[in-house]
Structures are given as C-alpha cells and as structure tokens.
Amino acid sequence: MKKIRPKSLLRILGAAAAALGAVLIYVFFPPFFKPHQVEEIPVYSKSTTRQIARELKDKKILSFSFPFKVLAKLTRVDRSLKSGLYQLAPSMSLWQVLHVLSSGKSELLTLKVPEGYTAQQIGQELEKMGVVSTADFLKAVQDPGLIAKMGVKGPSLEGFLFPQTYRVPLGASVGDLASLMSVEFTQSVGDQYAKKCLGRNLTLYQAVILASIVEKEAKTPEDQAIVAGILFNRLKLKMRLEVNATLNYVLNSKDPWLREDQLGTQSPYNTYLHRGLPPTPICNPGLTALNAVVEPADVPYLYYVAKGDGTNLYAVTFAEHQKNVIQAKHLRHLKKVREALQAKSALEATPAP
Numbered sequence: 394m395k396k397i398r399p400k401s402l403l404r405i406l407g408a409a410a411a412a413l414g415a416v417l418i419y420v421f422f423p424p425f426f427k428p429h430q431v432e433e434i435p436v437y438s439k440s441t442t443r444q445i446a447r448e449l450k451d452k453k454i455l456s457f458s459f460p461f462k463v464l465a466k467l468t469r470v471d472r473s474l475k476s477g478l479y480q481l482a483p484s485m486s487l488w489q490v491l492h493v494l495s496s497g498k499s500e501l502l503t504l505k506v507p508e509g510y511t512a513q514q515i516g517q518e519l520e521k522m523g524v525v526s527t528a529d530f531l532k533a534v535q536d537p538g539l540i541a542k543m544g545v546k547g548p549s550l551e552g553f554l555f556p557q558t559y560r561v562p563l564g565a566s567v568g569d570l571a572s573l574m575s576v577e578f579t580q581s582v583g584d585q586y587a588k589k590c591l592g593r594n595l596t597l598y599q600a601v602i603l604a605s606i607v608e609k610e611a612k613t614p615e616d617q618a619i620v621a622g623i624l625f626n627r628l629k630l631k632m633r634l635e636v637n638a639t640l641n642y643v644l645n646s647k648d649p650w651l652r653e654d655q656l657g658t659q660s661p662y663n664t665y666l667h668r669g670l671p672p673t674p675i676c677n678p679g680l681t682a683l684n685a686v687v688e689p690a691d692v693p694y695l696y697y698v699a700k701g702d703g704t705n706l707y708a709v710t711f712a713e714h715q716k717n718v719i720q721a722k723h724l725r726h727l728k729k730v731r732e733a734l735q736a737k738s739a740l741e742a743t744p745a746p
Contacts, residue, residue: 433566434479435573436494438557439580442471445494454481454490461487470495476577477501477560478569501560506574508556508679509608511642515554515574515677525567533567543575545598552601552674553578574677581680589687593625600686605674608682609638612703617682619707621689623697632695634664642675701725 432452436445442465446458455461464487465471473495480501481490493501502522506515512534516527533539535549545553550571555578561570590600603624611620627634641647643662644655656663662671696714697705698721706717 431480431482433562433569434481435569435576436474436476436479437573437577437580438476440474442466445474449481449490452481453483454485455483455487461490464488464491468495475560476557476573477504478562478565478573479560480562480565501562504559504561506554506556506559506677508682509676510554510556511676512549512551512554519561519570522561524561524563524565525570529567530571533571536568536571539568539571539575543572543579545575546596547598547673549673550575552598552605552677554677555581556677556679557581582683586683586687593687593689595686599670601678601683602670602674604678604682604686605676606634606636606638606671607685608676608678609641610636610697610699611682611705614681614685615690616704617685618688618690619692619694620697620705621682621685622692623694623707625689626692626695628669630695631668633666633668634670636664639664639671639675642671701728 432454434445434448434452434454442462443458446455446461446465449455449461450458468491470491479493481493485493502524504515504518504522504524506518510518512531513527516525516530516534519525519530520527534551534554540547540550543550543553554571554574557574557577559573559577586600587597590597593600595603603621606624607617607621611617624634639662640655640658640660643660644658646655656665659666661667662675664671692707693709694707696708696711696717698714698717699705700721701724706721708714708717
C-alpha cells in the first residue's frame with residue numbers, strides 16, 4: 394500500500410478545507426455583489442422541492458438549483474413549506490432563502506381563506522390585513538387577461554380562488570395573489586377532475602358552479618354528497634333548483650328564509666324564477682364540495698331544508714318537504730332559545746365588579 398506523503402496529505406486537507414469553506418460561504422453568506430431586487434415567489438401546497446428550485450433559478454434568486462434541493466432535503470425544510478407568496482432577492486444567502494420558505498418572516502402575514510368565501514370576502518380580509526384593497530382585489534379577479542391565463546371560462550375567478558391558508562407579504566401584487574389562489578385550485582383538484590366532470594355531462598365551470606352551491610347548502614361530507622345528488626335529480630327533471638344561497642349571493646344576505654318580495658327579485662341568480670344553474674359560482678368551494686359534485690350520492694330525494702346545525706332534512710315529495718320545513722323552523726327556534734338561555738346563564742354567573 395502506497396503511503397501518502399505529509400505534503401500530499403496537507404494539500405488534500407487544504408483542498409478539502411477550501412471546498413468546505415466555499416460551501417459554507419455559499420450557504421450562509423449573502424452574495425452582496427448581487428442586486429437586492431425583490432421577486433415574489435409562489436409556493437403551492439402541492440409544490441415539490443424540484444419545482445421551487447426551478448422557480449428560484451428562473452427568477453435568478455439562486456444561481457444553481459441543486460444545492461437548494463440537497464439542503465432542503467437534509468434540513469427537512471421540504472416537509473414544512475407553506476403555501477403563499479414569498480419575497481426573495483438574489484442578494485439573500487441560500488440559508489436565508491430556506492429560512493423564509495420554511496418559517497416566514499415578520500412581513501409575511503397569514504391569510505386564511507375558508508371554504509365558501511366569496512371573492513369579495515377574501516378582498517375584505519386582505520384589506521383588513523393592509524395588503525391590498527377590496528376594490529383592487531376584485532378588479533384583479535375580473536381581469537380578462539388573468540382569467541384567460543388561468544383558463545377559466547367565466548367573467549371572473551370567483552369559484553377558482555382555492556380555500557387555503559396562505560402566507561402573503563405586505564404590498565404583494567394583487568395579480569400575483571389572485572393567480573396564486575387560482576393555481577392552487579388547479580393543483581388541488583388534480584389533472585383528472587375535468588375528465589370526471591365530463592363523466593357527469595358537466596364542463597369544469599358548470600361543476601364549480603354546482604360545487605359552490607353545495608358548499609353553501611351543506612357542511613358535512615355526507616350531506617354535501619346528498620345535496621349534490623338532489624341537485625342532479627332536479628336538473629334531470631328540469632325542476633328549478635330553488636336555492637336560497639344563489640339569491641343571497643346577489644342580495645348580499647345570509648338569511649336562511651327569504652321573504653316573498655325577495656323571492657321575486659329579477660336576477661339570473663334567482664333559481665326560484667329561472668331553471669338551470671346560475672351564471673357563475675356563488676362562492677369558492679373546498680375540495681370536499683368539488684368532489685361531491687363528481688361523486689354525488691345516489692338518492693331518491695328532490696327536496697332538502699337546513700336544520701341550522703349544518704345538516705339537512707330530506708324528502709322525496711313536496712308534502713314531506715313541507716313537514717320538514719315546519720320541523721326545521723322549530724329546531725332553529727329551539728336553538729335560538731337555548732343559545733339565549735346559555736348567554737343569560739353566563740351573564741348571571743359573571744361576578745359583579
């Protein structure tokens with residue numbers, strides 16, 4: 394066995410130390426010679442480390458994608474990435490980039506978009522956070538160029554702003570925010586969803602309209618599948634859908650019961666007057682409601698009424714439905730009485746100052 398001479402060993406150790414030093418400098422030290430031009434990098438819930446690395450390289454945040462993928466794997470950052478828009482710059486070190494993507498910084502705010510929120514409600518949340526105004530967000534959601542880019546066959550992105558918890562920076566581009574939520578929809582429903590819609594004789598846009606109704610009319614997965622089945626039954630028989638939620642969308646109301654004057658409102662969203670689907674989605678449905686539309690329950694029912702607790706009463710005939718309506722109103726009344734008594738008891742139990 395050939396012995397390594399001391400000088401050769403020193404050269405090897407020196408080269409190894411130099412290589413290690415170069416790696417440490419690349420990972421931990423910001424490249425101050427690069428511009429501090431901030432870019433907004435989108436991260437989606439289904440994004441892979443490879444996709445993020447490619448985006449970082451394309452936006453010139455990083456010169457090489459391979460070190461990011463290796464370090465993300467070693468530090469397990471790839472398991473803690475959160476959906477959102479992240480402000481990054483080429484002048485940041487690789488470690489800083491990983492830190493921002495895994496835990497966020499103080500300028501990154503948490504935006505929670507619940508299932509069933511409308512575009513206006515999302516805009517209002519963004520305005521409360523001081524990110525963008527409601528008006529600017531709605532303008533972006535209705536931008537024909539962005540709508541075409543996202544491949545949505547409607548007048549706005551309503552219905553395609555996916556419910557999710559996002560991380561967003563102050564001063565984020567309103568177009569990037571709307572685009573982020575729309576791409577999140579595409580990635581979450583998957584490539585096969587449009588084919589499943591065709592299997593139900595629906596376009597993707599029609600399926601999202603139906604899912605938005607299901608989202609508003611039922612809360613549990615079981616009830617959503619049943620309500621979807623009822624809506625299909627009514628459409629097949631060319632019955633009017635007669636859904637309060639579609640009319641509430643234009644009335645900007647949440648009333649469970651509509652008055653006679655409201656029922657006569659002249660609007661394409663009034664499914665008491667017009668057959669078929671409303672012209673657009675009435676909210677942004679979650680994945681469970683979207684899946685309920687392509688996998689509805691096979692039920693004989695034609696009618697349902699909400700009990701006020703997130704579940705419904707179902708009926709085959711109109712006579713059964715009328716009885717259910719009376720029962721549902723009674724249950725809602727009892728709920729209000731119970732809540733009032735609980736509030737009174739809590740008030741009485743509060744010690745006097």
